[in-house]
Amino acid sequence: EPEVTQTPSHQVTQMGQEVILRCVPISNHLYFYWYRQILGQKVEFLVSFYNNEISEKSEIFDDQFSVERPDGSNFTLKIRSTKLEDSAMYFCASSEALRTNQPQHFGDGTRLSIL
Amino acid sequence: DQQVKQNSPSLSVQEGRISILNCDYTNSMFDYFLWYKKYPAEGPTFLISISSIKDKNEDGRFTVFLNKSAKHLSLHIVPSQPGDSAVYFCAASGSNYKLTFGKGTLLTVNP
Numbered sequence: 001e002p003e004v005t006q007t008p009s010h011q012v013t014q015m016g017q018e019v020i021l022r023c024v025p026i027s028n029h030l031y032f033y034w035y036r037q038i039l040g041q042k043v044e045f046l047v048s049f050y051n052n053e054i055s056e057k058s059e060i061f062d063d064q065f066s067v068e069r070p071d072g073s074n075f076t077l078k079i080r081s082t083k084l085e086d087s088a089m090y091f092c093a094s095s096e097a098l099r100t101n102q103p104q105h106f107g108d109g110t111r112l113s114i115l
Numbered sequence: 116d117q118q119v120k121q122n123s124p125s126l127s128v129q130e131g132r133i134s135i136l137n138c139d140y141t142n143s144m145f146d147y148f149l150w151y152k153k154y155p156a157e158g159p160t161f162l163i164s165i166s167s168i169k170d171k172n173e174d175g176r177f178t179v180f181l182n183k184s185a186k187h188l189s190l191h192i193v194p195s196q197p198g199d200s201a202v203y204f205c206a207a208s209g210s211n212y213k214l215t216f217g218k219g220t221l222l223t224v225n226p
């Protein structure tokens with residue numbers, strides 16, 4: 001069964017450094033998402049992306065965050081200057097279409113640890 | 116943000132019995148509801164969904180029930196198996212398609 005893959009599985013970064021989290025969505029999917037889960041808290045929506053544009057973003061997704069689809073297969077999340085509070089599991093998801101009954105499928109996540 | 120609530124942090128059932136996981140929501144604009152299962156060190160895995168025009172959807176051992184007037188949905192697993200032990204997340208979306216998740220319920224199925 002096709003799946004969403006994320007790399008790396010664990011990223012340790014010094015505060016203030018830039019980090020790029022990578023995702024390969026399911027190949028025929030057109031809609032891409034990033035979510036995060038801070039330890040002990042809910043999974044939270046960050047951003048959705050379609051047709052090389054951000055469709056929607058949450059208030060968490062400030063100017064420090066950016067997303068890009070640099071080629072036909074990768075989808076990346078960049079954090080420009082990391083803060084301690086950015087430490088979380090980051091999940092990438094994709095869906096085939098943007099309509100009811102098209103569930104989002106998630107990768108296994110990248111654990112981001114900011115020191 | 117308490118738009119999706121799973122009030123039971125954990126549930127323990129015996130193998131072969133029914134597991135019932137509950138979820139409440141407050142946003143009447145939600146029209147699509149999903150259940151995800153999550154094992155440690157893995158991402159959420161889609162399990163089953165239901166749109167707001169239905170009140171029941173069944174897939175094998177898994178059935179989701181939606182009560183729109185009560186803003187309540189539930190996931191029934193029958194018969195429960197030890198491999199079903201995981202964290203179960205309820206999620207909901209509206210016209211913007213972003214998912215709003217509950218905090219999850221840890222299900223333990225005892226052999």
